[in-house]
Amino acid sequence: MSGFFEGTALDYYDAGSVDLQSRWDAVADWWNARLEAGIDPYQKITSDRISPLVKGSYRDGTVFSGLNFASQEYLSLASHPEIVEAAIYAARHYGCHSAGSATLMGNTDLSVQLERRLAEYLGYKDCLVFPIGWAAGYGAVKTLVRKHDHVVIDALAHACLQEGAADATPNVHRFPHLSTDGVERRLRAIRATDTRCGILVVTETLFSMDSDTPDVRPLVRLCREYDATLLVDAAHDLGVYGAGGRGILEEQGILNEVDVIVGSFSKTFASTGGFVVTNSRGFRFGLRGGCGPSTFTNAMTPVQSAVVLAALDIVESPEGDERRARVLRNADMLRSGLAEAGFKVIGRASPIVPVLLGDAHIARLMTKFSIEMGGIVNLVEHPAVSANRCRWRLQVMADHRERQIVEFVEIARRSRERALEEASILSTANDRVAS
Numbered sequence: 001m002s003g004f005f006e007g008t009a010l011d012y013y014d015a016g017s018v019d020l021q022s023r024w025d026a027v028a029d030w031w032n033a034r035l036e037a038g039i040d041p042y043q044k045i046t047s048d049r050i051s052p053l054v055k056g057s058y059r060d061g062t063v064f065s066g067l068n069f070a071s072q073e074y075l076s077l078a079s080h081p082e083i084v085e086a087a088i089y090a091a092r093h094y095g096c097h098s099a100g101s102a103t104l105m106g107n108t109d110l111s112v113q114l115e116r117r118l119a120e121y122l123g124y125k126d127c128l129v130f131p132i133g134w135a136a137g138y139g140a141v142k143t144l145v146r147k148h149d150h151v152v153i154d155a156l157a158h159a160c161l162q163e164g165a166a167d168a169t170p171n172v173h174r175f176p177h178l179s180t181d182g183v184e185r186r187l188r189a190i191r192a193t194d195t196r197c198g199i200l201v202v203t204e205t206l207f208s209m210d211s212d213t214p215d216v217r218p219l220v221r222l223c224r225e226y227d228a229t230l231l232v233d234a235a236h237d238l239g240v241y242g243a244g245g246r247g248i249l250e251e252q253g254i255l256n257e258v259d260v261i262v263g264s265f266s267k268t269f270a271s272t273g274g275f276v277v278t279n280s281r282g283f284r285f286g287l288r289g290g291c292g293p294s295t296f297t298n299a300m301t302p303v304q305s306a307v308v309l310a311a312l313d314i315v316e317s318p319e320g321d322e323r324r325a326r327v328l329r330n331a332d333m334l335r336s337g338l339a340e341a342g343f344k345v346i347g348r349a350s351p352i353v354p355v356l357l358g359d360a361h362i363a364r365l366m367t368k369f370s371i372e373m374g375g376i377v378n379l380v381e382h383p384a385v386s387a388n389r390c391r392w393r394l395q396v397m398a399d400h401r402e403r404q405i406v407e408f409v410e411i412a413r414r415s416r417e418r419a420l421e422e423a424s425i426l427s428t429a430n431d432r433v434a435s
């Protein structure tokens with residue numbers, strides 16, 4: 001039994017098997033055993049609108065319902081009447097499909113309008129949209145960097161950026177999370193031996209597992225000093241901070257000084273999809289003609305583009321200000337409620353509230369009990385975060401109510417109590433078996 005409470009799925013991957021698919025069979029057994037023990041909170045399925053209350057099921061059909069702190073819907077726009085209307089209009093007028101790569105004829109009036117609008121919104125010359133956010137981050141890094149170039153990347157940067165870097169060049173230098181000194185040391189070392197290579201410095205404005213933010217201004221200065229290009233992923237903060245929702249870069253007063261911004265629509269703009277903005281004349285052609293997840297994939301659908309355009313109207317308006325104030329107030333309340341209940345909540349005030357739970361055993365049990373009691377959460381385990389720093393990555397919406405937050409804190413407290421109780425019963429039983 002204890003095997004389900006420890007380790008990670010990859011401990012069960014059989015790299016030695018000649019059959020490439022069956023290498024995953026023991027992984028599947030491990031996940032299914034976890035599901036049976038009630039401690040597999042992944043691959044959950046919703047069966048209603050995404051809102052502060054959610055109904056859904058586990059992958060075996062076991063249903064749950066309750067307070068939703070597990071969806072990325074920061075400004076509560078997914079069911080906003082104006083956005084739903086925009087989606088309906090686009091589906092009626094354009095149909096549902098882009099039916100081609102943006103390199104060929106997959107763009108629509110709406111996606112082109114969205115590109116122009118986003119470029120203008122962020123104060124850049126050009127913007128390209130992608131059907132998923134992951135593709136924008138991966139594609140931008142992979143297209144900018146060649147084998148002889150270097151990438152200097154925050155150790156905790158998102159997988160799309162890390163994978164883009166690893167696929168582009170063997171010269172990837174990870175710097176300690178948020179460390180400006182770490183960036184400078186690496187830039188100095190690279191330039192000491194190579195004055196001609198390209199260097200891409202990569203970071204994020206709001207890290208989604210830790211809810212923290214780098215000071216980007218010194219990175220701008222370092223990139224100029226060492227002839228490097230700065231790429232920043234603003235997936236989690238765009239729409240939520242700054243004047244008109246222009247994000248943390250606007251808040252830090254350096255919006256137009258970063259060379260390339262990538263982002264996603266899926267946290268705040270009620271749609272899948274992502275974008276790259278740039279002031280370069282040529283980069284657009286690289287992204288459209290020489291970037292796998294843009295060139296060889298079908299473009300954003302008209303419905304996606306219409307939804308993001310309508311979301312942007314709201315984000316930029318006084319209603320956007322009011323929604324931003326609400327989501328940040330809710331997040332603050334959740335943070336302080338959990339901290340008062342003795343939880344370790346990390347990072348800055350943002351719609352992401354990471355709660356450290358410690359080891360996998362307790363974290364898995366707490367998640368099971370919380371969902372049973374109606375506190376719907378996402379658990380993040382090793383290897384997505386370091387071992388013994390398992391966490392709930394709670395995500396707050398503008399539409400959460402004060403009483404829902406109070407209720408959730410109580411559920412979290414009770415789930416911790418039950419998990420500690422159950423873990424001690426299990427360990428006593430194991431001791432008995434062992435003796």
Ligand SMILES: Cc1ncc(COP(=O)(O)O)c(C=O)c1O
Pocket residue numbers: 132133134135137158160204208233235236263264265266267272273274
């Ligand atoms: C920082 C960051 N970049 C990119 C992505 C990818 O965006 P999407 O999920 O919209 O494809 C995510 C989301 O998971 C993210 O957190």
